[in-house]
Amino acid sequence: NAGVMQNPRHLVRRRGQEARLRCSPMKGHSHVYWYRQLPEEGLKFMVYLQKENIIDESGMPKERFSAEFPKEGPSILRIQQVVRGDSAAYFCASSQAFKGEQYFGPGTRLTVT
Amino acid sequence: AQTVTQSQPEMSVQEAETVTLSCTYDTSESDYYLFWYKQPPSRQMILVIRQEAYKQQNATENRFSVNFQKAAKSFSLKISDSQLGDAAMYFCAYRTNTGTASKLTFGTGTRLQVTL
Numbered sequence: 707n708a709g710v711m712q713n714p715r716h717l718v719r720r721r722g723q724e725a726r727l728r729c730s731p732m733k734g735h736s737h738v739y740w741y742r743q744l745p746e747e748g749l750k751f752m753v754y755l756q757k758e759n760i761i762d763e764s765g766m767p768k769e770r771f772s773a774e775f776p777k778e779g780p781s782i783l784r785i786q787q788v789v790r791g792d793s794a795a796y797f798c799a800s801s802q803a804f805k806g807e808q809y810f811g812p813g814t815r816l817t818v819t
Numbered sequence: 820a821q822t823v824t825q826s827q828p829e830m831s832v833q834e835a836e837t838v839t840l841s842c843t844y845d846t847s848e849s850d851y852y853l854f855w856y857k858q859p860p861s862r863q864m865i866l867v868i869r870q871e872a873y874k875q876q877n878a879t880e881n882r883f884s885v886n887f888q889k890a891a892k893s894f895s896l897k898i899s900d901s902q903l904g905d906a907a908m909y910f911c912a913y914r915t916n917t918g919t920a921s922k923l924t925f926g927t928g929t930r931l932q933v934t935l
Contacts, residue, residue, distance in 0.1 A: 739922065748823075748910050748925035749864070762920060795862060805914070805921050810864035 708733065710800050710811035718817045725785040725792070727814045731800030738781040739808060740773060743795040755781060756804075788818045821846045823913050825926035832901045833934050839886075840896045840929045842911030849873075850916040853887065853894045854923070859907040867909070870894065872916070898931075906933045 711730040719725050731738050736757050741749040754762040755775035766773070770788075775781040785792055795815050799808035822845045832838035844853070855867040870878045870887050877885050882902075886895045898905055911926040 737921070741923075741925075748927045749923070751922035751924065754921055762922060765922070797864060799864075799923075801921075805916060807866070807869075808923060809866075813862050813864075815862075 710809050712798050712811035712814050716815050719788050720819055722787050725788050727783040727796050729781040729798030735800035735802050737801040738775050739799045740783050741797045790818050793818045821913050821924050823911050823924055823926040825911055825929050827929045829930045831932040836901055837899045840909050842894045844892050844913050852914045854912040855896045856910045857907045901933050903933050
């Protein structure tokens, strides 16, 4: 029973490029959460999605960031025109139900040069 | 908005000893969950223990137990018989059980060192 999968594990982008981070939830899970962890800090909530719907995006920066969770395929967190301040670890979690226990993936470490 | 505070950036414990990590939180709600997560150097977030606010009994998972003081809004983690593998960052987290919000709110973490 595979856990939450994220790829790539490490991503290097130059300033101004786009970053796409992928998250495949656990089998049977239809709820996905994205969190960002800046160096030496705790995780900060970004967005909560259920298949094809954004439920809560209260933690998403207003510009350059978007997320989707299509009917088929993984959830994607997209960062356009990356800046150095976007360098962080991005974690995805999934749950089976609304307010269910969240299981975390291993994270994607984004480095912007 | 709910906030979670971990006032101990670093803690150290000798192997086989007991250590307590502190966590306080601020909320006006009465129905919520509290969690402790462990993040080892691999960065994988691992759920250690959870507590439902309506349950008076403190949660226990093997060597890990909590001291939940709802009135004081305190949720400390006790690790007994510490092992080298317990060395990690530990994060306290809060999640409401009301309304449509389902996000976890994390504290800033406590780095636990385990010495021989």
